[in-house]
Amino acid sequence: MAKKEREAGSRCCVRIVNRRDVYLTEFASENDYLRLKRVRGRHFTFDAAFLDSTTQQEVYSTTTADLVEAVLQGRNGSVFCYGATGAGKTYTMLGTVENPGVMVLAIKDLFNKIRQRSFDGNHVVHLSYLEVYNESVRDLLSPGRPLVLREDKQGIVAAGLTQYRAYSTDEVMALLQQGNQNRTTEPTRANETSSRSHAILQVVVEYRFKDASNNVINRVGKLSLIDLAGSERALATDQRTLRSLEGANINRSLLALSSCINALVEGKKHIPYRNSKLTQLLKDSLGGPCNTVMIANISPSNLSFGETQNTLHWADRAKEIRTKACDANEEILQLPESETDQAKLLLELQKENRELRIQLARQQQKLLTIQAQSLAANSSPTPSSVTSFLSPPPSAQPNEKRKTRSSFLTGNCFTPELKKRGEEEAVKELQRTVKALEAEIERMKKDHAMQMKRKDDFIRELSRKGAKTTEGVGGERAKRVVMRTSLRPKEQTDGELKSPSHRFLSPAPTAKKRSFWDITTANSPSVVSLNGRKTRSHVTSEPVAAPSMLLQPGFARRKP
């Protein structure tokens, strides 16, 4: 229960039993003296119900982890949060620094999984983040003019939406932060940083590999993570014109969503997706081949009884929807023979590269261990290895003999000088091993760098050839994909060969770092931006002109 709700003296009207059943109790109004003791209730059953003590990780593992795995198998997945203003949708989806939400945990999990299975193929991750505000679609990663929705063979797409190629979790986090600051928010009576728009984060994972018959297979999976605006009535938020218009448009989208849910549940032929931008964008998630999860956020306070009942009602309806069977989006690449050979060679080279990197890492690990041993030998007065040369194991001889022997060693024959010489010998031996290993690693590094350079040149050559052939066919699509490498200024190599991993470093931190989670701590919106709407960045106490992540090297899309 929120602080405000507690202060208003509200009672808890929600009870969760068996992690599946939700009991909603309606208390009689305090003024209704005749029915003061009357309570009415409703009971709902869902796939899972979470208590307020549930961790974000638990919510992620129960709702989304399976979808992430399926996306890697080429199946589409969608997760959306639905509920009243202030019920915790953004908290569930985005979370805070200490408690990251579903979006963050899904991205982390996705990259971990890709890292684990990158031995048998090549993964490419593209990312886009958009919002639907007042029935117009905006690019959150590169704000500008509203985007137009078009239907093509991939489904509904926002024409001109920026697709960033992402290489690491950190990079995605930075993009999420950037996008989130551009999101339209406004304080309402129910929530200080209320999201006035629907936000959709889309992650497309392309996986290219060779099957048993040596065909090159391209597998594509799309994960959509959606944070809807609050489902409150316009009256519940504010009466001012802009808020009312917003409220009306938010409700229009959500009304359209409920009409689609109704039509889908009733098995109607015509589903009114076209009634709003939101439903057009969710077409795939609701009626297409997609694994879809709806998370309904509710407040346990009896003051929000109406909203809670409404949310649970729609969740209960939505659970009846059966999305289409979700087959893997896979295709055998029909490339000309020369190109197939090139693609296969590329995959083999990439595999070899990864193996070499692992070998190098192992050798470095070995070196570290030896160095640690050497350090220990230098610092301890009698290293264990040396001691074992000098003294026999205690159990080897009877007590008396041991005594004599030890006095013999420490006394006349094995003088301190001799002992010291033994220690020095052992340390020298260790140092020699370290040097030999260092030389071997140096040699391997040089070999590796040479091989990488040769392969890089080769890959570059292949991509150049590929670009030439696709220019005519996929020109438009290629234009939409912004490659980080093409945006990054040429690196200073100082004559040193750099492996691809060096080239794909995450962007440099901004001069003054903004917190990804400013939304949770800030409180005073001060500046009105684009078309009079406010964004999460205005909720921070920093000046609006703070450097944009997109202006960092590697993200420079807009001119200052």
Ligand SMILES: Nc1ncnc2c1ncn2[C@@H]1O[C@H](COP(=O)(O)OP(=O)(O)OP(=O)(O)O)[C@@H](O)[C@H]1O
């Ligand atoms: N499970 C939770 N644990 C702790 N705090 C929470 C939880 N859920 C929500 N909150 C807090 O409640 C407040 C409102 O939550 P949030 O902004 O996520 O609501 P919302 O449903 O997205 O609202 P809106 O529709 O207005 O955007 C935030 O300060 C958030 O940190």
